[in-house]
Structures are given as C-alpha cells and as structure tokens.
Amino acid sequence: MTVLLRTEEVHKAYGGVQALDSCTLEVEEGTVAGLIGPNGSGKTTLFNVITGYAKADTGEVYLAGKKITNVTPDRIFALGIGRTFQLTRIFASLTVLENMLVASRHGNAAARRRAMEQLEFVGIAGHHAELAGTLSYGQRKLLELAYVLVADPAVILLDEPAGGVNLSLVNHITERIRELNAAGKTFLIVEHNMEFVMGLCDQVTVLDSGAVVASGPPGIIRTDPRVLNAYLGEDLDPENPGEDE
Amino acid sequence: MTGTVSRQRAAAGLALVLLAVAAIMFPVVFSSPVITNYAIYALIFIAVVTAWNMFSGFSGYISLGQAVFFGSGAYAVGIAARNWHINGVGVFALLPLAAAVGAVIAVPFGLIALRVRRHTFIVITIAVFFIFQLMAYNFSFTGGSVGVAAPFLPWSPTTFNDRFYYLMLGCAVVAVVVAVLVRRARFGLQLRAIRDDEDRARGLGVRTMRVKLSAFVLSATITGLVGGVWFLYLTQVQPPSGFDPLFDLSLVLMAFLGGLGTISGPIIGALLIEPAQLYLTIRYTNGYLSEILLGALFLAIVIFLPRGIVPTAGEWVRRIRTRGRPAVPPASQRAPAATGLRSEEPATSDEGRSRLTGRPEASGETEGAGRIT
Numbered sequence: 145m146t147v148l149l150r151t152e153e154v155h156k157a158y159g160g161v162q163a164l165d166s167c168t169l170e171v172e173e174g175t176v177a178g179l180i181g182p183n184g185s186g187k188t189t190l191f192n193v194i195t196g197y198a199k200a201d202t203g204e205v206y207l208a209g210k211k212i213t214n215v216t217p218d219r220i221f222a223l224g225i226g227r228t229f230q231l232t233r234i235f236a237s238l239t240v241l242e243n244m245l246v247a248s249r250h251g252n253a254a255a256r257r258r259a260m261e262q263l264e265f266v267g268i269a270g271h272h273a274e275l276a277g278t279l280s281y282g283q284r285k286l287l288e289l290a291y292v293l294v295a296d297p298a299v300i301l302l303d304e305p306a307g308g309v310n311l312s313l314v315n316h317i318t319e320r321i322r323e324l325n326a327a328g329k330t331f332l333i334v335e336h337n338m339e340f341v342m343g344l345c346d347q348v349t350v351l352d353s354g355a356v357v358a359s360g361p362p363g364i365i366r367t368d369p370r371v372l373n374a375y376l377g378e379d380l381d382p383e384n385p386g387e388d389e
Numbered sequence: 390m391t392g393t394v395s396r397q398r399a400a401a402g403l404a405l406v407l408l409a410v411a412a413i414m415f416p417v418v419f420s421s422p423v424i425t426n427y428a429i430y431a432l433i434f435i436a437v438v439t440a441w442n443m444f445s446g447f448s449g450y451i452s453l454g455q456a457v458f459f460g461s462g463a464y465a466v467g468i469a470a471r472n473w474h475i476n477g478v479g480v481f482a483l484l485p486l487a488a489a490v491g492a493v494i495a496v497p498f499g500l501i502a503l504r505v506r507r508h509t510f511i512v513i514t515i516a517v518f519f520i521f522q523l524m525a526y527n528f529s530f531t532g533g534s535v536g537v538a539a540p541f542l543p544w545s546p547t548t549f550n551d552r553f554y555y556l557m558l559g560c561a562v563v564a565v566v567v568a569v570l571v572r573r574a575r576f577g578l579q580l581r582a583i584r585d586d587e588d589r590a591r592g593l594g595v596r597t598m599r600v601k602l603s604a605f606v607l608s609a610t611i612t613g614l615v616g617g618v619w620f621l622y623l624t625q626v627q628p629p630s631g632f633d634p635l636f637d638l639s640l641v642l643m644a645f646l647g648g649l650g651t652i653s654g655p656i657i658g659a660l661l662i663e664p665a666q667l668y669l670t671i672r673y674t675n676g677y678l679s680e681i682l683l684g685a686l687f688l689a690i691v692i693f694l695p696r697g698i699v700p701t702a703g704e705w706v707r708r709i710r711t712r713g714r715p716a717v718p719p720a721s722q723r724a725p726a727a728t729g730l731r732s733e734e735p736a737t738s739d740e741g742r743s744r745l746t747g748r749p750e751a752s753g754e755t756e757g758a759g760r761i762t
Binding site for chain 1: 586591
C-alpha cells in the first residue's frame with residue numbers, strides 16, 4: 145500500500161518541554177489509523193505540526209510524497225488535509241450552512257447543494273438555517289466533520305471524535321467514518337476511547353513523551369508491553385477498559 | 390411561509406422607497422442651513438461608520454485609526470488643489486485621489502497592524518493615528534498647525550449646503566451598498582468567520598491576511614473619499630480636526646450603540662449620536678460636555694445594551710413571536726430531521742445510494758440510534 149501521510153523525525157519543543165521527540169509516523173492510503181497515548185504524550189501537537197498550526201523545530205512532513213513541512217494551515221487544507229479539534233471549533237455566529245460555505249471554495253448554488261449533502265450525510269441538515277452557536281456539543285462535532293468534508297480532503301485528522309458524546313452518537317460517527325473510509329478516505333484519529341480505536345482502526349500508533357513507542361495492528365498493540373507500560377499498566381482490552389477517559 | 394417572506398420583502402422594499410424619498414426631499418422640506426448642516430454631518434458619519442463597520446464590525450478587529458484615512462483624504466485634496474493650482478468646482482475631480490490615498494496608506498498600515506490581534510491591534514492603530522497627527526503638525530507641506538485651506542467654491546450660500554448634502558448622500562448610499570454586497574458575498578462570510586475563530590478559518594482554507602487586508606483597504610478607500618468631501622465642505626483642515634481622536638471614539642460608539650457587524654445598526658447609531666454631539670457642541674460653550682456625555686453613554690451601552698440596538702431589538706421580536714411555544718415541539722409536529730439522524734430529504738438518491746460516497750446507505754442501526762443532542 146502507498147504511504148499517503150508521513151512524518152519523519154519530527155521534533156517540537158515548547159520552552160523546555162519536548163512535545164515531540166523524533167516522531168516518525170506513516171499512514172497508508174485508504175486506511176483508518178489511530179494515534180493513542182497518555183495525556184501530554186504529543187498527539188495533538190503532532191496534529192498541529194501536520195496541519196500547519198505549529199511549526200516543527202526539525203523533521204519533515206510529507207503528503208503523497210510531497211514535502212509539506214511548516215506550510216500554513218490554509219494551504220494544508222487546500223492540499224488535502226482536513227482536521228477537527230478536540231474541543232469543537234465552529235463559527236458560532238454563522239448559520240450551520242454558512243459554516244459549511246466557509247470551507248467551500250465557492251459560494252454558488254453548486255457549493256450550497258454540496259454543503260447540504262454533507263450535512264445530510266452527517267445527519268444535521270435539518271439544522272442548516274440555525275446559528276451554529278445554538279447546536280448541542282454532539283451536533284457541533286458532526287458539523288465539524290461535515291465542513292472538513294466540503295473540500296473533499298484526501299486525509300482527515302480527527303481529534304477525539306468520540307470525546308464527550310453519547311454512545312448512540314459514537315456509533316453514528318463510527319458508521320460515518322467507515323462509510324467514508326470505504327469510499328477511499330484516509331483517516332488519522334486521536335482518541336482515548338479504546339473500544340472506538342480498536343474497533344475502527346487498521347493500524348494504531350502509540351505515542352509516549354513525544355516519541356513513537358509502538359505501531360501496528362490493534363490486536364498486537366493492545367498486548368504490547370511497551371504500550372501497557374506507557375499507559376502505566378492499564379488494561380487496553382476493550383472488554384475490560386480501565387483507561388482514563 | 391413563502392407568503393410571509395414575500396410580505397416581509399414587500400414591506401422592506403416599501404420602507405426603502407419611503408426612506409429614499411425622505412432622504413431626497415429632506416433639504417427641500419428643511420431648507421435652513423443649520424438643519425442641513427446637521428444632516429450633512431450625520432451623512433458623513435453614516436458613510437464612515439459603515440466603512441469602519443465593513444472591516445471592524447465584520448472581522449472583529451476594532452480599529453481606532455480610521456481618522457488616519459479620513460484626515461489623509463482631506464489633506465490629499467487640499468495639498469493637491471494648492472500645489473496643482475486647481476480652483477472652483479474642478480477640485481471635485483480630486484476626490485478619487487482622496488480615496489486612492491486612503492487605500493495606499495491602508496496597505497502598509499494593514500500589513501503591520503493586522504499581524505496582531507485584539508488589544509495589540511487596537512494599540513497599534515492608535516499609535517499609527519498619533520504618528521499621522523504628529524506628521525500633520527510638523528511637516529511643511531501639510532501647513533503645520535495652520536493646516537490647508539480649500540479653494541473657493543463659486544456657489545450661492547443658499548444652495549451651498551444642499552449640494553454637499555446630495556454629494557454626501559451619494560457617498561453614504563455607496564458605502565451602504567458596498568457593505569451590503571460585502572456582507573452577502575463569500576468575502577463577507579470569511580470576514581465573519583475570522584471574527585468567530587480566525588485560526589479555524591485558516592484551517593479551512595481562508596487566506597485570512599488577504600481577506601482582512603482587502604476589507605481594511607476597502608474601508609480606508611471609502612473613508613478617504615468622505616474625508617475629501619468633508620474638507621471641501623468645511624473649506625479647511627487642521628491637524629486636530631483632520632486627525633481627531635474623538636472621531637474614532639465616535640465611530641466605535643455609533644457602531645456599538647446600533648449593533649456591531651450589522652448593516653443598519655451603525656447607521657442608526659450615527660443618526661442618533663452625531664446630531665446630538667453637534668447640538669451639544671454648538672449649544673454649550675463647554676467643548677468637553679459632549680465628550681463627557683459620549684463617555685458616559687459608552688459605559689451605559691456596554692453595561693445595559695452590550696449587543697446594540699438592532700440585535701437586541703431583533704431578540705425581543707423573536708421572543709415575542711415565540712412566546713408560549715414549547716422549546717421542543719411535540720413529536721407529532723417535529724420534522725424528521727429533528728427526530729432522527731436524517732433530514733426531511735433523504736440523503737440517498739433514487740437508487741438508494743449515498744450521494745457522498747456512492748455506496749448503499751448505512752443500515753437502520755444508525756437511523757434508529759436516536760436524536761443527535
């Protein structure tokens with residue numbers, strides 16, 4: 145399989161804190177990759193470096209073999225990487241449909257039609273005329289996913305898509321991701337919900353103190369002693385989840 | 390529903406026509422130069438506050454440096470007329486120059502100031518403002534503290550104000566039309582997205598610097614033009630009048646009073662504040678009285694009417710209309726989109742496939758998963 149997204153020896157420090165330490169990660173095209181690790185292990189920092197929100201001190205980021213290190217977020221989005229945030233970031237004073245059109249390259253009828261299709265796909269089309277600030281947290285998560293889809297990105301980075309939402313919505317999000325993945329979309333997902341990660345991802349990478357400690361299929365990762373150590377001995381078996389969420 | 394929308398549009402259209410007729414007939418009905426002077430100043434501030442709102446109100450970047458463009462537009466016309474020996478009504482041909490000077494100054498000003506946000510941005514705009522005021526005081530070509538006088542206009546005193554009234558009315562209409570077009574365009578949507586979350590907007594492909602700078606320059610262009618007209622009306626410009634700190638505070642107050650980021654709000658603010666301010670200045674010898682009252686009014690607005698007149702009035706109307714209705718309609722009245730994960734119109738085409746992925750729709754598992762909350 146082709147590697148679509150790759151980080152190579154990425155270092156990032158904030159003052160004296162080494163957030164990323166020689167972090168190398170590969171996401172193959174058409175897969176759903178998971179990125180897990182304890183709090184403060186550098187997952188979101190890696191997302192920020194990939195999407196241009198933070199500059200790497202050293203190291204490189206590649207998309208389909210093309211170097212995209214330290215490119216600005218607007219260009220990263222145009223190049224084909226969309227992302228959501230751990231805490232949802234929507235445009236509260238705009239309507240749901242206007243939120244979608246911000247991400248669209250055009251504001252014409254075709255763009256509106258496509259935006260409505262995305263809203264229907266995630267299940268909140270009925271709210272298109274409402275102010276986004278009035279949406280519930282779960283609906284905001286779906287809106288974020290929908291407007292990332294507007295530009296038809298090759299890779300979608302989801303930061304805790306199942307965080308803080310109820311089980312039925314987690315199932316709904318899982319289903320949408322599976323459907324998009326089957327249509328060819330590649331995902332990189334940061335998530336603390338081990339059941340969600342292990343059930344959805346083809347590959348899982350584990351970060352600890354900014355460095356990759358393990359990478360492989362979920363079945364292997366959940367029994368890897370380095371991973372268990374990184375999680376302070378917590379059981380990663382979804383049948384017996386003991387992780388902090 | 391369609392009928393209600395049509396009625397609303399017809400009412401808005403009728404109101405607009407009546408407003409236009411009233412604006413055109415105003416100098417005919419109120420021919421006193423004292424009254425038309427009030428109207429001209431109100432129109433000057435309608436045009437400038439609308440231009441200011443086009444950038445600051447839409448983007449959330451509160452500028453206290455708009456007087457830079459206003460004063461520069463005034464000085465540009467005055468200096469050009471003096472140096473190029475342009476007299477009479479020919480000076481009106483210099484108004485595009487006033488607009489261009491505003492635009493040209495806005496580019497480096499914006500490139501510096503728009504790199505920072507919030508309080509830092511405000512401080513930089515104030516700093517640039519004082520730099521321009523000091524330059525006006527100290528450069529010889531600006532006439533120092535004496536300033537620049539406008540060429541004599543060979544107009545009868547009885548029609549002098551009327552002509553400027555219609556000229557300023559034209560400027561105000563242009564400013565409002567441009568603001569409406571900007572707000573409705575994708576450009577305006579991007580500005581409002583920047584106001585909500587600039588970094589997120591960047592992450593969705595919005596070239597934020599380009600968008601902000603374009604709005605800043607557009608706003609400066611209109612303000613420069615109005616500054617030129619104001620100079621010809623007043624027939625002179627001096628550093629404290631061309632670069633007046635109270636000018637910027639007045640703009641902010643008008644926009645906040647009426648409703649920041651709305652189209653009609655700043656206009657209402659200008660119509661309320663500018664005539665009152667002018668009246669106080671003319672009526673009372675204490676020149677600081679209007680400033681003291683403006684400051685008090687600003688505090689009152691921030692405390693009691695933080696969203697401004699137009700948004701607050703809109704909220705009241707909505708409350709009255711929805712009074713007595715349940716927050717969530719009964720299930721029997723609810724649209725499918727509100728009760729399930731799907732909207733009223735199914736996401737599938739006739740073949741039962743997703744428009745997005747081209748694959749068969751998800752099974753009923755998600756359909757019945759409950760309401761998204």
